[in-house]
Each structure stands twice: as structure tokens, then as C-alpha cells.
Amino acid sequence: MRRTFVTSLVLAFSFSALGGQALAQTEPDTDPSPSPSAEAVQAAVESSPALDETIAFEAPRWRKITPAKGPAAREDHTWTVDSKGRYAYLFGGRDGGKEFADTWRYDLQKDQWKRIAVKGKSPAARFGHNAVWVDGVGVVVFAGQQGDDFFNDLWVFDPGKKRWRKLPAQGQVPKRRYGSCMVVGPDGRLWISHGFTDSGRFDDTRAYNLKSERWAVITPDGRKPGERCLHECFTSTAGDLVLYGGQDDGNFALGDLWAMGKTRTWDRYEDPQAKWRRLYGVTEAGDFAYIFGGAGEDNAKLADLWRVDRETLEFERVGTGGSHPAARFAGTLITDTKRGRLLLFGGEAASGAKSDVWELVETAEPETETAAQTETDPGPVDEDQGEGNDEAGVESSSPEAAEETSDL
Numbered sequence: 001m002r003r004t005f006v007t008s009l010v011l012a013f014s015f016s017a018l019g020g021q022a023l024a025q026t027e028p029d030t031d032p033s034p035s036p037s038a039e040a041v042q043a044a045v046e047s048s049p050a051l052d053e054t055i056a057f058e059a060p061r062w063r064k065i066t067p068a069k070g071p072a073a074r075e076d077h078t079w080t081v082d083s084k085g086r087y088a089y090l091f092g093g094r095d096g097g098k099e100f101a102d103t104w105r106y107d108l109q110k111d112q113w114k115r116i117a118v119k120g121k122s123p124a125a126r127f128g129h130n131a132v133w134v135d136g137v138g139v140v141v142f143a144g145q146q147g148d149d150f151f152n153d154l155w156v157f158d159p160g161k162k163r164w165r166k167l168p169a170q171g172q173v174p175k176r177r178y179g180s181c182m183v184v185g186p187d188g189r190l191w192i193s194h195g196f197t198d199s200g201r202f203d204d205t206r207a208y209n210l211k212s213e214r215w216a217v218i219t220p221d222g223r224k225p226g227e228r229c230l231h232e233c234f235t236s237t238a239g240d241l242v243l244y245g246g247q248d249d250g251n252f253a254l255g256d257l258w259a260m261g262k263t264r265t266w267d268r269y270e271d272p273q274a275k276w277r278r279l280y281g282v283t284e285a286g287d288f289a290y291i292f293g294g295a296g297e298d299n300a301k302l303a304d305l306w307r308v309d310r311e312t313l314e315f316e317r318v319g320t321g322g323s324h325p326a327a328r329f330a331g332t333l334i335t336d337t338k339r340g341r342l343l344l345f346g347g348e349a350a351s352g353a354k355s356d357v358w359e360l361v362e363t364a365e366p367e368t369e370t371a372a373q374t375e376t377d378p379g380p381v382d383e384d385q386g387e388g389n390d391e392a393g394v395e396s397s398s399p400e401a402a403e404e405t406s407d408l
Helices: 006-026 038-046
Strands: 060-065 078-081 087-091 103-107 112-115 130-134 138-146 149-158 163-166 181-184 190-197 200-209 214-217 232-235 241-247 253-260 266-269 281-285 288-295 301-309 315-317 332-336 341-349 352-362
Touching (some): 078 130, 087 130, 130 190, 181 232, 190 241, 288 341
Antiparallel strands (some): 078 087, 103 112, 138 149, 190 200, 232 241, 253 266, 332 341
16 A cells, blocks of 8 residues: 655645745855865765655646746756755756756745856766765766767865866776766765767666765676666665666667665566656655656657655656646756755757746645746856856746646
């Protein structure tokens, strides 16, 4: 029998309604400033507090919100929530042949974007990269693609210092790639798995130790997921790496489900009802993970929402009311635990790349339309032409006309 966690959802909404304004008034509008020592880095990874309040929707609905002066339309970017659940950091992506190297901060309390004037060098413009938040470290970005070039570099963004820093890479360094996935693994290291380059697809899994700054190959016992790219990963409640879907070497979408933990054995689970998909959005929300959209059979764009039990890895379709975001792939989905909601940004729809922001909320929440927030301080444009800084990404897109579909 499937467990439900309605109480957790009510608590999350109660916290937002009763304490959100007070928190906004008392907490300074500054970023956390991680400045780890070499000895503390790995310990910080292993002790990172999880935003593990479970969001278990009963009757959710999508609602479009229109923050002012946000990033240009894009797909294949990353959007990463900090450990306090206050800000989400967006980096990179593309719109057709236009690639971005800009860094943005989204205030989850105010629903406001702010372009960050990065100091010093930034990672080169890219898309199809991976990003995770590591408490005490910042946003860690791995790999990606720019034009015909692929990357295997690791960068850390420190929000307090507004600086990117390239991490040293020693040991069994992964080959350059795009469309991989990355999580904080069960041993506290950064795990990456699979991916693609112009010479083919990969089926390897590797781990990076932030303390020793070394890569190592994780050699599993027995069988393993086949070569693929454009998949995503999340973690189970036991801390295992969970890999779902993607695209094989014949450019066909996959629908298989695998998990590997400290035993270094890949376990294959029954193929979920969600079937084949690639380039979908995924986010963890306590005992569940949520999956939205992607590209399915015949490259069809999807707009369905699925909930995954992170203990049993069972999938369940989630029906949503009201209007829906347009079907899309390569958008990003994040969790706002303090306000008990999911947020979706960007992606590639039938009309092209998107710059819209949608929230998924419980229907029981008062149905008042979210007014567009006017950003009083968008922040100066970064004029430091460091490595890979992309002035094309400076442009802010105006809110688009809503592109919606009827109930699925």
C-alpha cells in the first residue's frame, strides 16, 4: 500500500503562511558565503543538511508566475537550490545555437530573479552540464557542451564571494561529455554516471572526492545500465544512486530504472509506467522525487508529472488541475520546501525555448493569482570578460505570453 504524507504538506504550507513574511524581514538579503578548508570539504559533503520535508500533493494545480527581468529563454541549463531553501542558482543553457554562461539567483521567498555580477573567471558557456549544491562549498558544476566542444571540468560557485573556481582534477578523470548525471553519492563523494561525446556514449560511473580532489572509477559487480545520455539521476532514501531513462546509441528514448549503492552492484527494477523519456526534469522532495515532461517516443514532447517513492522506487502518475505548462523537454524542476511547492523553469516547447516560471501548488491553497514581482535591484551586468563570459546571456527576456495546454 502506498504511503501518504499529507501532514507533512500541511506543515509546509503552515510554515510558509505564518512565518514567511517574518523570515523575509529578519533574514538579511545576502547569499551564504561558503569558505571551506581543505580538511572540512568532505565532512561538509557528508553532513549536508537535506531539505527533506515531504511534499505529497493530493490535488495539485499548476499556476504560472511572472517574475520580472529574468533570464533569457533557454533549455538544457541547471537550476540548483541551496541547503537553506532560500535561493536557487541558474547557470548556462542554450537557445538554439546561442549558448549561455550567465549566473542568476532566484529568491524563493520573493519570486524574484537577480543576475549575479560574477567576479573573475566563469566556466565557459555550455549546455547539458550537471550541477548539485554542496553545503559549505556551493554550486558544483560538471562537464557539458559548447558547439562541437565537450567538457570534463569541475567548477564551484561561491554565492557569498560571487566567484567561480575551477577544481583540480587528478586520478581517473572522466572523458569529456554531455548529458551525464551527478548526485552526492552514498559515500559522500560526487558521483557522475554515463553521458555522451561525439565519439559515442558512456556506461561508466565515477566519483570525485572534494577533499583529495581526485577522481576514481566505480567498478560495479555484475551487469550495469547500457550506454546512454540525456538521463537524470536522483538518490533513494538509502542514499543509492537512482538512474532512469535517457537515450541510447540509436537515439531512442529509454525507460529502464536502475539503482546502485555502497555495495557497488547495479539493481534493475521493473520498468516504470512512465515509460520512455529523456531530457526530463527531476527534483527530490523528502520521501518522493518528482519527474516532469521530457521527450518520449518519436521525440514527442511530454507534459506529464510523476511521483517516485524514494524507498520503493515505485512510480505514480500525478493528475493536475487548471492550466498546464506547455509540453517540453530540457526544462528544470526544483523543490521549494518552505512554501510546499515545485517550480519549473524554461525548456524547449513546440514554440521554441521558454523563459516561463510555473509553480505546482496544492489546490487547497487560496487561489489568488500571483502578481508579477518588480525587481528593484536587478544587479549590475558582469563586465569582467573572464574565461567564457557570455555577453549574449546578459539580455533579460520579457515575460512570455502564457503557452498552456488543457488538462491531460
